[in-house]
Amino acid sequence: MAIDATKIQLHLAQIASIYNRLVGVIPPDRWKSVSELPPERKTIVGDCALALSNGIDFVRELLDESLLAAQIKISDTSHAKQFFNEIQKRRDDLSDLWLESIGIGPLSLEDLGLGETVPKEAEPHFTPYHITDVASLFRWCVERVDDYLEDGGTNPDIIVKNKVHDQALRLMDASFFQPDKWYGNLRQLSPLVLNTKKLPQAVQLRIRELYVCLIVGTPSAAAILARSTLEYVLLERASSYAIRSTQSSGELKRLGTLVNEYSDAAPELEIDMRSVKRIGDQAIHAYVGHKNVVTITACGIGEVFRSWAGLRDVLQRVYA
Structure with missing residues (x-):
């Protein structure tokens, strides 16, 4: 530049x-x-x-x-x-x-369920009085079904096929099964949710996928998806800003070129666009020794929320 x-x-x-x-x-x-x-x-x-x-x-x-x-x-x-x-x-x-x-506070790996996996201890036999979290509730319910089947239950309203209760128990033993973390992430995301009714369906789909990444706790994927969504939007809205979406060769313009041209046509978008691109580039192109390498730390996760906030502001402006 x-x-x-x-x-x-x-x-x-x-x-x-x-x-x-x-x-x-x-x-x-x-x-x-x-x-x-x-x-x-x-x-x-x-x-x-x-x-x-x-x-x-x-x-x-x-x-x-x-x-x-x-x-x-x-x-x-x-x-x-x-x-x-x-x-x-x-x-x-x-x-x-x-x-x-905005009510999120400093984030950590543990906040998004990305901390080190700790071997699970033997689960206690839950009763309704022991249940204090979503994961425990899931396990208690499935174990009650398991007990019912072992006791030869014949209630016609309870039909369990294909051993789905066994599959449910195995799923709940997986290290990534953290419904309480997912719910916590959803609450953290809520101040940043965008009204997508005015957005094209293709953009709405990308935003929904981005929300899933943030809720489940995959910040690198969220950063990359935010970058690709920005690229799609800038190509889709190029004509509205008197910008050509293709090069003279007929190939679609790269994101860096689009950001530069949009910065001239709509300076108010520049900082947000460059923020989304920079954070996405760090997630895509990270390698040993690279000065902008992203590590999934509290700072890195906070960066992803900033990337989404920047993309949200761009969307609100270009589709106003």
Whole structure:
């Protein structure tokens, strides 16, 4: 990407303005208490934190700090100093602040059921009074059916064919069977759900699959699917922005080319598009030694939620 001093200066000024607005609502030493704010102020904090997280990544993507300071004489401006000395250093804190503001909070592998598998201990004999979670309820119900069949039950209303109760018990012993985690993920996703009624059916299908990835807990798959959905949408809506979807050779344009052309035609989409692309690229192209390699850690999972939020904002704009 060609160096554009004016463009970078503009983004640094915008980032500084948003950051100053944020700290005016809640200073950094109180960010962990964002849940205590009134709903309207919490919304302001979330919008600012997300814009800042994406803005920092966007400026870093344009070019690295040393090259920026050397080739573009803006390092003495107040907003550039604030960016390099303060704002960019809080990038991860800002990402966590956004998650907290929408009720998700810092995520971990355990939160999405991706922690190390722990060997299961012998299950107790459950009674209704012992049931405190969904997985236990499933197991208790299936075991009662198993007991009923072993006792030679003949109730005509209970017909179990093909040993499905055995299959159910084996499924519940699998390490990936974590219905309580799935329900927790669903609750975490709920603040970010998009009304898809105005979207084309093909896009609705992709969004439903993306939701499943986030609920089941496959963040890398979600990041890749968000990227591919962005590519599909930009191709599908290209003519609405006077953009050709194909190259002169007749081949479809690549996502990077589409993002560049959309950025010129609709600058308000640029940061969100680049955020979705960057996070998806990290999941697709990760390899040993790559500076942007994604590891599925708390930060990596938080990145995927940011990717979906960016895609959601793009969809709301291009299909408005």
